[in-house]
Amino acid sequence: MRGVLITFEGVEGSGKSTQMARLQRSLKRQGYRVEQTAEPDGTALGQAVRRLFEQPRIHPTPLGEVFLFMAARQQHVTEKIRPWLRRGRVVLCDRYTDATLAYQGYGRGVDHDLVRELNLRATGGVLPDLTLLFDLAPAAGLRRIRGRRYDHFERETLAFHRRVRRGYLEILRAEPKRVRLIAAARPVEAVAGDVATVVEEFLRGA
Numbered sequence: 473m474r475g476v477l478i479t480f481e482g483v484e485g486s487g488k489s490t491q492m493a494r495l496q497r498s499l500k501r502q503g504y505r506v507e508q509t510a511e512p513d514g515t516a517l518g519q520a521v522r523r524l525f526e527q528p529r530i531h532p533t534p535l536g537e538v539f540l541f542m543a544a545r546q547q548h549v550t551e552k553i554r555p556w557l558r559r560g561r562v563v564l565c566d567r568y569t570d571a572t573l574a575y576q577g578y579g580r581g582v583d584h585d586l587v588r589e590l591n592l593r594a595t596g597g598v599l600p601d602l603t604l605l606f607d608l609a610p611a612a613g614l615r616r617i618r619g620r621r622y623d624h625f626e627r628e629t630l631a632f633h634r635r636v637r638r639g640y641l642e643i644l645r646a647e648p649k650r651v652r653l654i655a656a657a658r659p660v661e662a663v664a665g666d667v668a669t670v671v672e673e674f675l676r677g678a
């Protein structure tokens with residue numbers, strides 16, 4: 473089987489990371505060779521980018537945010553994602569190109585075409601084969617993660633998170649074949665059932 477890239481997207485608290493870990497275990501049991509990774513944390517450079525956002529004296533501009541995530545992405549594709557795909561792996565990635573369009577494009581107002589163009593450059597055309605969009609009202613997502621220390625984006629206003637959600641839904645409308653909606657405001661087991669159905673059907677056709 474050729475390698476496939478499956479990305480997990482959604483607002484804060486949508487449960488995508490939990491679902492990704494479950495899916496990885498289940499695919500491995502079925503004999504798939506699976507790799508699991510995340511943005512921006514997938515490389516040491518990406519981890520440094522995440523830490524930059526947590527420094528109290530550093531306030532990147534919206535376009536600066538785009539460049540930082542793109543630097544992490546280019547490193548990630550080069551060091552990990554492309555080599556895995558060449559080896560025929562199923563690569564599961566927690567956030568990727570759509571996150572920059574949703575957060576920096578729709579959330580912060582950076583020009584959408586510019587984000588799309590930079591995504592193409594940063595990835596060298598390594599784009600997701602399938603994207604699972606975990607959709608949930610942002611207020612419900614933020615309630616779910618209450619109690620953990622909020623990071624830079626989690627501290628943003630509810631209006632910001634609503635723009636991000638709208639952005640993701642626009643991306644879904646534009647690319648309904650690649651992006652599949654997963655209704656995330658349900659118990660973990662029910663969501664996991666939908667994820668398994670969508671992914672297994674996709675992999676059978678891959």
Ligand code: TMP
Pocket residue numbers: 484511512541566567568571572573575576625626
């Ligand atoms: P996480 O909370 O899923 O670990 O993602 C890290 C944070 O970074 C999350 O708040 C979304 C944000 N982010 C962007 O704003 N743009 C991006 O391109 C990526 C990859 C993440």
